[in-house]
Amino acid sequence: MGKDSKTKDAGAKGKGKGKQAAGGSDENASKGKGKSGKASDGLGTCTYVKARHILCEKQGKINEAYQKLQDGWLSNGDKVPPAEFAKLASEYSECPSGKKGGDLGWFPRGKMAGPFQDVAFATQIGATSAPFKSTHGYHVILCEGRKN
Template sequence: MGKDSKTTTKKPAAKGDKGKGGDKEEKGSKGGKGGLGTCKEVKARHILCEKQSKILEVQNKLNEGWLSNDSKVPESEFGKLAMEYSECSSGKKGGDLGWFPRGKMVGAFQDIAFGTEPGNCSTPFKTQHGYHIVLVTGRRN
């Protein structure tokens, strides 16, 4: 049983390491949607609001204009909403965060940004900074 316990202990550690440095293991199975978690950098825009009611207002505007029709939100239109609603300094630049690597953003933000396909918007989510909506505009390895 001692050997089995050691093996069991090692397996969860390996799984936990995948998110940080396990990209090499995942690259081999990159086909299809599996590639979402393997990129090294993401380019995104976001809208940050302190109050949930305000981010839900933004979400309603996105739904009315594009999302309810299964359309992609144009980057320029998302940028206009960011300039109007975002309480982040990036709002002045249309919410543009540019390219950022894994480990630069807080956990939930990083998870959403790296798990969203380019051209798609996230639903509202909360971090310690407030409520966000993210539009992913690019991915690269």
């Protein structure tokens, strides 16, 4: 039960941070309405996501990494540049992907476990999720792309 509520909270927070990336949604809105009739934000309609992440065993460490993102970009409403996110992932992430700047590449729906997948597919392109917990530890995700 606790995991579900945390996942929903993290997803909601991730969506809130995604507002900073919504500036270019006018172009997507004209494309999104036509064929499928689904929401133009593209959330929940794609089958693949390209993402980077930072994984830490301890909540305090992920909060420290997230604070650096906040101080550098998010508090100003800016997007975190992938290269800057990659630097923080190299410094903070305890996942083997940290050596590659947290790059997970493209992955399909169903490949990642529960909360990670939920947050990855709910975070808008260019946006950074709030810290959240999965079975592997604490994460922050940067969504870099979507495709079907």
